[in-house]
Amino acid sequence: DADVTQTPRNRITKTGKRIMLECSQTKGHDRMYWYRQDPGLGLRLIYYSFDVKDINKGEISDGYSVSRQAQAKFSLSLESAIPNQTALYFCATSDWTDNYGYTFGSGTRLTVV
């Protein structure tokens, strides 16, 4: 099993729908992150969490919300999806046990039509 697992791998949804992307990790890391990747814009941080009670906005949090259900689970929600949220979404973890190197999931390709 992968260290960081994202579900679904691909999703097509309609404008205005609520959608949740899920992330789970087996590394035992405290820190978890959500990034989105767009062609020409690179990876941008949406939200990050240091533990279940500590959640912080990243540089592009508008239109998104997150939930840290447990140390191992961090979900990202789009409350009302819009087409410009079409992107590749990545979950990542890091921790002092790995010298704060990052481990990324395989990504969720989201298309909003």
Added chain:
Amino acid sequence: KQEVTQIPAALSVPEGENLVLNCSFTDSAIYNLQWFRQDPGKGLTSLLLIQSSQREQTSGRLNASLDKSSGRSTLYIAASQPGDSATYLCALNFGNEKLTFGTGTRLTIIP
């Protein structure tokens, strides 16, 4: 604003050649630097992690160096193979909980 530049943006080399990818940054106050590879539409695979106090790291055919004084990191790939074809990203951790990614180098190894 921290800027991270990777040159060249794209590189094609024949199989078997050794090659160097470059990553330049303007702010030397880094915590660590990480090299990733990304296959089209896929996730990021970590290749090497260099801490601020280190000069280089090696893994198999890969060697990454870090020179903070000149604001530069290089990724050396020895004896390139077609399976090395991917986009390579450097990412800097400035200790502010946000990785700053480079612009990427798209590498093609020609069989």
